[in-house]
Amino acid sequence: xxxxxxHTWFEWSSTPLYGNGIGTAMPCFSKAPAHTPVPSSLKxxxxxxxVKMCTMDIRPFKIVDGEGFKAVAQKLLSIxxxxxxxPVNDVLPCATTVSRHLKLVVTTQTGVTRQVxxxxxxxxxx
Numbered sequence: 313x314x315x316x317x318x319h320t321w322f323e324w325s326s327t328p329l330y331g332n333g334i335g336t337a338m339p340c341f342s343k344a345p346a347h348t349p350v351p352s353s354l355k356x357x358x359x360x361x362x363v364k365m366c367t368m369d370i371r372p373f374k375i376v377d378g379e380g381f382k383a384v385a386q387k388l389l390s391i392x393x394x395x396x397x398x399p400v401n402d403v404l405p406c407a408t409t410v411s412r413h414l415k416l417v418v419t420t421q422t423g424v425t426r427q428v429x430x431x432x433x434x435x436x437x438x
Contacts, residue, residue: 366373375381391403405413 362373362376365371366375388403391398
């Protein structure tokens with residue numbers, strides 16, 4: 313069932329709410345079903361969008377293999393499930409916000425992650 317663009321999984325229960333048999337049907341929420349396999353046509357569409365992204369933004373195709381890219385993509389999918397069809401500009405921050413937030417990340421991270429973040433801040437990674 314879909315409510316306001318959000319998917320919910322439940323059944324209606326006719327179990328009485330009170331011992332006297334009086335009650336109303338109430339929704340009984342169940343576990344979300346396992347994910348459905350993605351059709352090859354959707355994967356082709358995604359591939360086309362990634363080609364456009366890499367060529368428009370002059371990024372290497374290998375970007376889609378990166379753990380960071382996959383983490384962002386997964387987060388966007390999770391946001392879609394929780395909030396429905398949200399405009400991308402309502403979710404993604406601008407480059408200035410990301411760059412300012414980098415300083416906070418540098419102060420809270422340690423080890424290898426911090427070295428990568430510092431290199432990125434200096435412009436060694438794009």
